[in-house]
Amino acid sequence: MKNTSVKTLGLSKAYDNKVILQDVSLELPTNGIFGILGKNGAGKTTLLAMLMGLITPTKGEIFIYGKSLRDHKYEILKLINFQSPYVELPKKMTVFQNLVFYARLYNVNNFKSKILKLSKDLKISDLLKYSYGNLSSGQKTRVNLCKALLNNPRLLLLDEPTASLDVLTSAFIREYILDFQKKNKSTIIITSHDLVEIEKMCNYLVLLDCGKLTYKGNLKNLIKNNNSLLEFFLQND
Amino acid sequence: MINRIYALLIRYKNISFGSFPRLLSIFYWPTVQILFWGYFTNFFMSNNEFGVWSVLNIILSAVILWDVLFRGQLGLTMSFFEELWSRNLPNLFITPIKDLEIVIGLVLISLIRTIIGLTPAVFFANYFFNFHLFELGFYLVFLFFNLIVVGWAVGFIVSGLVLRYGHAFEELAWAIIFIILPFSCVYYPLSSLPEIIQDIVQILPTVHIFESMREVAINGNFNKYDLLKIIFLNLVYIFLSVLFFLKMIKVARLKGLLFNQGE
Numbered sequence: 001m002k003n004t005s006v007k008t009l010g011l012s013k014a015y016d017n018k019v020i021l022q023d024v025s026l027e028l029p030t031n032g033i034f035g036i037l038g039k040n041g042a043g044k045t046t047l048l049a050m051l052m053g054l055i056t057p058t059k060g061e062i063f064i065y066g067k068s069l070r071d072h073k074y075e076i077l078k079l080i081n082f083q084s085p086y087v088e089l090p091k092k093m094t095v096f097q098n099l100v101f102y103a104r105l106y107n108v109n110n111f112k113s114k115i116l117k118l119s120k121d122l123k124i125s126d127l128l129k130y131s132y133g134n135l136s137s138g139q140k141t142r143v144n145l146c147k148a149l150l151n152n153p154r155l156l157l158l159d160e161p162t163a164s165l166d167v168l169t170s171a172f173i174r175e176y177i178l179d180f181q182k183k184n185k186s187t188i189i190i191t192s193h194d195l196v197e198i199e200k201m202c203n204y205l206v207l208l209d210c211g212k213l214t215y216k217g218n219l220k221n222l223i224k225n226n227n228s229l230l231e232f233f234l235q236n237d
Numbered sequence: 238m239i240n241r242i243y244a245l246l247i248r249y250k251n252i253s254f255g256s257f258p259r260l261l262s263i264f265y266w267p268t269v270q271i272l273f274w275g276y277f278t279n280f281f282m283s284n285n286e287f288g289v290w291s292v293l294n295i296i297l298s299a300v301i302l303w304d305v306l307f308r309g310q311l312g313l314t315m316s317f318f319e320e321l322w323s324r325n326l327p328n329l330f331i332t333p334i335k336d337l338e339i340v341i342g343l344v345l346i347s348l349i350r351t352i353i354g355l356t357p358a359v360f361f362a363n364y365f366f367n368f369h370l371f372e373l374g375f376y377l378v379f380l381f382f383n384l385i386v387v388g389w390a391v392g393f394i395v396s397g398l399v400l401r402y403g404h405a406f407e408e409l410a411w412a413i414i415f416i417i418l419p420f421s422c423v424y425y426p427l428s429s430l431p432e433i434i435q436d437i438v439q440i441l442p443t444v445h446i447f448e449s450m451r452e453v454a455i456n457g458n459f460n461k462y463d464l465l466k467i468i469f470l471n472l473v474y475i476f477l478s479v480l481f482f483l484k485m486i487k488v489a490r491l492k493g494l495l496f497n498q499g500e
Contacts (some may be wrong), residue, residue, distance in 0.1 A: 049496050052331045056490045077333045086495075090323040105332040147328070191416060 004052060004066065005030045005187035007156055013046055013211075016044035020209045023058070028189070028204070029040050030154075033142065033181055035202035036191045036218075044191040045084075048157050051189070052082055059175035064155060069203040078106065083148040084159035085141060095143050098148065118146045122176065140170040145173065149180065154186045156180075158226055162197060175203060216229030245494065256405030261412070272419040282344075295454050299423045301370060302450060305381055306443065307414050308354045309388025312347035314410040317396040321404075326495050329338050340479055343396075344389055350398050351385055376453045379464070383446055386471045393478035397485035400494065418487070423435035423447050442470040 002048040006028040013021040020042040028034050028158050036044045051062060053073050063067040064233050080092045089098040096115065103111035119125045122142045128134060135143065141161070149155060161177065162170040178201060198205070198219075205222055207215035215222055254260050322325050329339075359370055371377060391413055399407040420434065421443035427435055438444050445467045453459055489495050 045496070046493065049493065054327055054330055054490065054495050055493045074333045074335065077331060080331065082327070082331050084327070087327045088324045089328060090319060090325050102328070102332065105334055
């Protein structure tokens with residue numbers, strides 16, 4: 001398990017007999033960007049939430065960097081971070097106060113200089129003094145990403161990182177994530193509906209359909225006879 | 238036009254009567270008011286003076302001490318609700334913070350908010366009505382801490398219910414304290430209540446706290462038996478309420494509720 005970032009064994013989740021995720025077993029290596037694809041309700045976000053301990057599985061086991069999430073939760077959570085456009089930060093606090101709050105929770109050393117450095121990189125330095133609640137969705141996404149990078153996560157989970165963003169901001173966020181991954185050799189898992197984005201960023205894919213794992217492997221192997229992911233999905237729908 | 242007004246009425250009906258806590262708050266208040274003012278007037282009419290402590294002083298002490306409970310509970314629940322309203326729970330719960338650390342954080346912020354909130358009230362009562370709350374001496378510290386512990390216990394129950402059952406239970410944050418108000422004997426003695434209710438309400442620590450407050454104010458002493466009862470009841474309530482809150486976090490993880498909370 002030395003070179004494995006995430007390993008799930010028979011992972012299942014059901015709410016009142018409604019199956020959300022069924023017997024998902026996968027093993028992701030370290031150092032890379034991995035995509036989770038699926039239609040609405042396929043179980044993508046549930047899978048991400050389970051990897052972070054936000055949702056307790058009905059069955060199955062999760063190992064992060066070789067350690068059981070059930071037995072070593074707080075140790076593992078120090079290595080993880082997460083960003084989603086559907087999860088916000090406290091609105092009444094300024095961006096800086098929010099980032100300081102999370103830096104303290106993650107016990108980040110020299111957090112002020114870390115925040116200033118990340119803010120500069122993500123072009124949010126001028127937003128630090130504003131209330132988070134007053135920001136636009138593009139600005140919030142960049143601030144959320146800044147929060148997600150505060151602890152230099154070895155495992156970064158991104159739920160639709162560019163949803164509802166304009167083309168330029170999306171491109172900026174994508175480039176930044178790619179650059180971060182290269183520099184830090186971290187593992188990044190992305191869920192997205194944007195097939196072009198997944199194609200550009202990920203070389204390994206996990207496909208979910210109605211809670212079941214339908215494919216895990218290289219992007220190239222998946223689309224073999226097609227020109228793009230979009231074409232593959234159109235042909236196989 | 239009639240259709241549009243009808244549509245609005247249906248919508249407001251669904252909001253107002255769609256959940257039990259909201260329904261309760263609609264019909265409970267008039268009953269609470271009648272009970273409370275009825276018992277209070279009885280007590281007021283039959284007691285004009287208690288030595289150096291006037292009825293006014295006893296009432297002002299009760300008002301301020303009752304507010305300790307109210308502020309304590311509200312300080313805790315509102316701080317927790319802020320996380321829900323900001324849709325911030327997932328971010329919070331994926332940090333290495335432990336559930337018990339959240340409990341401690343909520344308790345401390347409630348204590349700070351209560352002290353800050355009540356300081357001007359005590360000052361004004363002293364300045365305008367020559368009211369000296371601190372004449373209760375050490376007993377004041379004891380009463381303060383025990384009332385705020387009751388507030389925390391109620392706060393953890395309400396926060397747990399909102400986490401588990403959603404925003405419909407937020408109404409309880411404002412209402413629940415006033416539901417127990419008429420039975421807590423805040424402004425009138427236990428003997429003012431009907432006998433059958435007297436036996437039941439003794440499970441509330443607030444009854445013994447406010448009975449003790451009057452005892453100290455009027456006779457200058459504190460019944461040791463009451464003191465032990467207050468400590469015992471509060472320990473039981475705070476332990477059970479924290480346990481309930483932690484259990485609700487666990488249930489929220491099982492049901493995927495931490496991810497779906499928000500305004």
